[in-house]
Amino acid sequence: MNLYFIINPAAKNGRSVSIWKQLQPLLDREGIAYQAYWTSRKGEGKEIARRIGEESVEPTVIAAVGGDGTVHEVVNGAGSFPHVAIGCIPAGTGNDFVRGFRLARKPKQALQRLLSDVRSGKDLAFDLGRFASSAVPDGVFANSIGCGFDAHIARMANRSAWKGRFNRVGIGSLIYVLYLVIELFRYRPVDLDICIDGRNYSFQQAWMATVSNHPYYGGGMRIAPSARGDDGLLHVTVVGPMQRWKILALFLTVFWGGHVRMKEVSVFAGRNVHIRPAAPVPVHADGEEARVGEVSAWIEAKRMRVIGAELGE
Ligand SMILES: Nc1ncnc2c1ncn2[C@@H]1O[C@H](COP(=O)(O)OP(=O)(O)OP(=O)(O)O)[C@@H](O)[C@H]1O
CATH class of the missing domain: 3.40.50.10330 (Probable inorganic polyphosphate/atp-NAD kinase; domain 1)
Structure with a gap:
């Protein structure tokens, strides 16, 4: 080998x-x-x-x-x-x-x-996410793609000079928390139309939609607690209209996956997902800036071989 x-x-x-x-x-x-x-x-x-x-x-x-x-x-x-x-x-x-x-x-x-x-x-075979839009070439993701407030935070944190300072003192993950708090008062939610395996859903003033291959994102948040990397499905988590202070509560509960019980949070699973925002919003793939606007994602079951991994419970 x-x-x-x-x-x-x-x-x-x-x-x-x-x-x-x-x-x-x-x-x-x-x-x-x-x-x-x-x-x-x-x-x-x-x-x-x-x-x-x-x-x-x-x-x-x-x-x-x-x-x-x-x-x-x-x-x-x-x-x-x-x-x-x-x-x-x-x-x-x-x-x-x-x-x-x-x-x-x-x-x-x-x-x-x-x-x-x-x-x-x-080695073990896990699912691989694929995403595309008309604007740029296709890409793949191992963890998740997201559109809206989370992508906005990732973009701000990754561009920030504070990321380096936080990392030097061993608290790098807290950079996202810092930007969460700052941007919470500046970000404007947008309407999202989401199609999952041919079914259409509309969300007004949604904060974000995340499409996950496994539970984790953002440095240990369990955004999609029921996702498994080998279930052949994408798990979609949508945060609909929510008061700003409650977003903070959401980001506390998301570390153990408790956010899915909030009435403003909707969860879905499917193989093909299309997200159409009413206004340009940033999109991230595995926390990396991917694009702005519309995005399609689909799953390729057991397409990615991973070494050093273990199967979930
Ligand atoms: N030689 C390089 N110089 C600058 N940037 C690089 C280089 N090689 C890769 N990159 C980019 O560095 C960025 C950060 O890498 P990576 O995400 O692995 O580290 P991190 O930010 O410390 O971790 P995390 O993504 O978990 O927050 C990525 O966007 C990657 O594409």
């Missing part, structure tokens, strides 16, 4: 580099052949992963060393090659891929489990 690591030196505002440096001696001691690539800019991880996938025919593992943005690049480059299994050494701010597919949460354990699975040739 070929083994590659794609390291994002910018993940966790540079802390990924020291994580990799701690792991490298372990890897060398194991005597397993591998190749490591460092990205030099956004987008390069996807290009490297695609090239590896295209140039290999034998079973190949590509492990992202970074956070969900790095995994997103690797999955977009090589996630749908049948001979490629995706791994991850969590070295990012949020690491929802690792939570959602039950990889080890600590970098050292994640590497040990990955190496053990490389030796035994074990």
